[in-house]
Amino acid sequence: MSGAVKGRGLLKATSLLWVGLAAVLVAYFLVWLLGSGGAGNPPPVDIDRHLDSHLVERAEAFRSDARLLSIASMLVGLILLGFLALYRGPLVRRPFDRLARRPVPGAALAGATISVLLVLARFPIDLMSFNLGRDYGLVTQDHAGWLTDLLIGTLITALLAALGAALAMWLWRKLKGRFWIAGSALVITYMVLFVWLWPVIVSPLFNSFRTLPEGSVRQEVIRLADQAGVGVGQVYVVDASRRSSTLNAYVNGIGSSKRVVIYDNAINELSKPELSALLAHELSHVSNHDLYRGLAFAILIVPLGALFVQLSTTALVRRREGEHDDLGTPMVIPTLALTIALVTMVLSVPGNVLSREIEDRADRSAVELTGNPTGLVDLQVRLARSNLADPDPPSFYQYLFGTHPTTLERIAEAEAVNSRKPR
Numbered sequence: 510m511s512g513a514v515k516g517r518g519l520l521k522a523t524s525l526l527w528v529g530l531a532a533v534l535v536a537y538f539l540v541w542l543l544g545s546g547g548a549g550n551p552p553p554v555d556i557d558r559h560l561d562s563h564l565v566e567r568a569e570a571f572r573s574d575a576r577l578l579s580i581a582s583m584l585v586g587l588i589l590l591g592f593l594a595l596y597r598g599p600l601v602r603r604p605f606d607r608l609a610r611r612p613v614p615g616a617a618l619a620g621a622t623i624s625v626l627l628v629l630a631r632f633p634i635d636l637m638s639f640n641l642g643r644d645y646g647l648v649t650q651d652h653a654g655w656l657t658d659l660l661i662g663t664l665i666t667a668l669l670a671a672l673g674a675a676l677a678m679w680l681w682r683k684l685k686g687r688f689w690i691a692g693s694a695l696v697i698t699y700m701v702l703f704v705w706l707w708p709v710i711v712s713p714l715f716n717s718f719r720t721l722p723e724g725s726v727r728q729e730v731i732r733l734a735d736q737a738g739v740g741v742g743q744v745y746v747v748d749a750s751r752r753s754s755t756l757n758a759y760v761n762g763i764g765s766s767k768r769v770v771i772y773d774n775a776i777n778e779l780s781k782p783e784l785s786a787l788l789a790h791e792l793s794h795v796s797n798h799d800l801y802r803g804l805a806f807a808i809l810i811v812p813l814g815a816l817f818v819q820l821s822t823t824a825l826v827r828r829r830e831g832e833h834d835d836l837g838t839p840m841v842i843p844t845l846a847l848t849i850a851l852v853t854m855v856l857s858v859p860g861n862v863l864s865r866e867i868e869d870r871a872d873r874s875a876v877e878l879t880g881n882p883t884g885l886v887d888l889q890v891r892l893a894r895s896n897l898a899d900p901d902p903p904s905f906y907q908y909l910f911g912t913h914p915t916t917l918e919r920i921a922e923a924e925a926v927n928s929r930k931p932r
């Protein structure tokens with residue numbers, strides 16, 4: 510067993526603390542390095558000027574319920590993982606002892622089972638979220654369609670969890686104290702493959718994508734892309750209306766899978782200036798290399814995160830070591846899942862700071878590209894209306910989980926770009 514690790518004294522709680530602190534500090538340093546420095550502190554806008562109070566009340570009612578449900582879902586996941594990682598009664602002990610006979614396949618089975626248990630534990634809350642979306646007219650899908658998606662999603666996740674757990678087990682046993690180095694390489698490879706292949710392999714399982722046909726929208730994409738000086742790769746329309754009434758567009762993929770994807774809803778419902786603002790925002794992501802910024806953040810923070818995962822997993826497994834030595838058996842898998850979930854959760858906070866800066870800059874670039882801030886302001890109002898975005902969510906929630914600036918911030922920024930613009 511990994512006595513060498515113990516010998517080096519890495520297991521001390523202080524080193525755990527230092528590595529954790531270093532990971533968070535490095536993450537914020539990366540935000541500074543890769544981000545855009547945040548918004549230029551635009552003067553606040555008057556909410557009533559853009560959105561009627563009835564709509565704001567409705568959005569706030571919907572979003573506050575949705576927030577509670579998503580926090581509940583997160584807590585249920587953590588509690589389940591915590592239970593599996595820390596409880597050592599026969600209920601958990603017995604099946605894991607059986608898995609320990611063949612550690613690598615055992616770990617695969619443990620990983621898949623844990624991922625399915627997570628789906629089952631969260632099911633009531635996820636169903637409530639789905640129903641909430643339907644009540645507010647945001648979700649157009651029926652229960653059968655939703656369950657099918659859930660089933661396909663669960664299968665994919667279970668498969669990936671099995672593969673990840675088996676690889677982790679193999680590396681953990683082989684490398685002991687150096688697990689985190691190979692683990693980092695594994696996670697980074699996975700992330701690059703994920704970004705590259707997700708749009709080609711997984712997305713088509715859930716939606717159908719067709720090349721944006723010739724016409725005014727396509728011409729506008731090409732015109733804006735030329736102006737921004739970017740190669741867009743492919744441009745697709747996705748049948749998002751199958752599931753929801755929300756309006757959006759996104760860029761994803763790298764290299765040969767690079768693409769701009771526009772929701773059919775957006776094409777059907779947005780006015781020309783609004784659609785141009787949306788397209789310009791997405792093309793700005795391409796010209797600012799935002800996908801690579803996000804990927805670089807993740808790649809650079811993974812090694813410290815992985816070291817923390819290794820140290821905390823070892824400490825937790827050792828905590829109750831007595832008759833059993835669980836290090837090197839599938840018993841490690843739930844603890845690994847718990848520490849990975851916690852580390853991911855903590856590091857996603859600076860990750861979201863970076864994301865908001867990136868989104869803010871894409872908005873500013875979009876206004877420069879279209880020369881029409883009103884289009885972007887109208888788009889924000891339209892998105893708030895159709896997606897029922899809370900225009901001004903609680904600041905702690907926004908700080909922890911917000912991937913975009915709030916609607917009010919985005920409107921303020923668009924108006925400020927206009928006033929700052931030299932004419």
Ligand SMILES: [Zn+2]
Pocket residue numbers: 790791794868871
């Ligand atoms: Zn964006």
